[in-house]
Amino acid sequence: MKKTILITGAGSGIGRDAAFALAARGPQVLATTFNEEQAQALRDECLQRGQALQVFKLDITDAADREKVLPLTIDVLINNAGRGDSGSLAEVAVNRIRAVFEINLFATLELTQLVLRGMIARSRGTVLFVSSVAGRLPVPFLMPYSMSKFALSAAGAGLRAEMDQLGKQIQVALIEPGAFHTGFNQAMTERKYDWMQGASYFAGQAEKMKAKEAREFRFLEARSTDSIVAQIVKAAEARRPRLRYVAPWIQGLGVRLARIFGA
Numbered sequence: 001m002k003k004t005i006l007i008t009g010a011g012s013g014i015g016r017d018a019a020f021a022l023a024a025r026g027p028q029v030l031a032t033t034f035n036e037e038q039a040q041a042l043r044d045e046c047l048q049r050g051q052a053l054q055v056f057k058l059d060i061t062d063a064a065d066r067e068k069v070l071p072l073t074i075d076v077l078i079n080n081a082g083r084g085d086s087g088s089l090a091e092v093a094v095n096r097i098r099a100v101f102e103i104n105l106f107a108t109l110e111l112t113q114l115v116l117r118g119m120i121a122r123s124r125g126t127v128l129f130v131s132s133v134a135g136r137l138p139v140p141f142l143m144p145y146s147m148s149k150f151a152l153s154a155a156g157a158g159l160r161a162e163m164d165q166l167g168k169q170i171q172v173a174l175i176e177p178g179a180f181h182t183g184f185n186q187a188m189t190e191r192k193y194d195w196m197q198g199a200s201y202f203a204g205q206a207e208k209m210k211a212k213e214a215r216e217f218r219f220l221e222a223r224s225t226d227s228i229v230a231q232i233v234k235a236a237e238a239r240r241p242r243l244r245y246v247a248p249w250i251q252g253l254g255v256r257l258a259r260i261f262g263a
């Protein structure tokens with residue numbers, strides 16, 4: 001029997017690349033997107049590539065969209081959809097932090113609970129959460145995002161232990177990407193400049209901060225998503241996945257060392 005894998009946020013970036021890579025290995029891939037435009041673009045890309053994905057819109061914050069998973073038999077759920085926001089915790093509007101948590105944590109958990117119903121009833125399934133190395137090390141000025149990924153990584157680790165105790169062969173693992181050049185980091189870091197131009201404690205430093213961020217991402221970001229896609233494939237196919245899958249490995253090592261030395 002072909003496995004069925006559902007992935008969220010597959011309209012772009014890591015999610016789209018993982019969807020094609022997984023489908024090439026045989027399973028049926030339900031590649032879900034934030035909106036209809038992305039869904040149509042992904043269908044067009046399937047035609048161009050001659051690859052079959054089953055594509056539909058699933059905005060994870062929309063309850064009616066989430067219910068689309070109820071009649072499906074899903075073997076692997078990949079919670080990849082995410083959003084970033086930035087700015088100093090001293091002044092960023094808390095509603096902006098809430099909005100990030102709404103997507104990266106709450107809606108992700110709501111979808112996961114619906115999919116788990118079927119998995120627990122069938123006594124098998126794998127749930128992957130695409131978190132971040134920013135969920136292991138706090139990243140100043142990216143804290144709205146970083147905190148949401150800390151919470152998501154904690155949720156994944158806790159759910160894994162709970163599912164182990166349930167004894168139903170439900171596997172849970174975390175995917176922790178370092179920096180990849182998908183446009184996600186640029187959109188996230190830019191968001192704070194919408195409001196920082198005016199009365200921000202850091203308004204006088206904004207130009208310097210922009211230049212530093214651009215430099216750092218130029219240096220850090222992997223140009224291809226291949227290494228993290230390979231980790232997603234490994235976790236999705238493992239009978240007993242590890243808790244964490246990190247790429248690029250050098251960034252994973254950097255995070256581990258920083259934590260050992262007290263960061």
Ligand SMILES: NC(=O)c1ccc[n+]([C@@H]2O[C@H](COP(=O)([O-])OP(=O)(O)OC[C@H]3O[C@@H](n4cnc5c(N)ncnc54)[C@H](OP(=O)(O)O)[C@@H]3O)[C@@H](O)[C@H]2O)c1
Binds near residue numbers: 034060131134183184
């Ligand atoms: N790129 C990195 O350096 C990096 C590092 C660590 C972790 N990650 C994580 O990796 C995952 C994929 O990121 P990426 O780099 O591939 O960026 P991306 O291309 O922006 O992928 C995120 C996808 O999620 C979609 N999305 C946003 N809100 C959604 C919602 N409510 N329902 C369904 N889909 C939604 C986005 O749609 P829109 O484009 O329309 O917003 C986008 O297609 C994210 O969880 C991100 O936090 C990325």
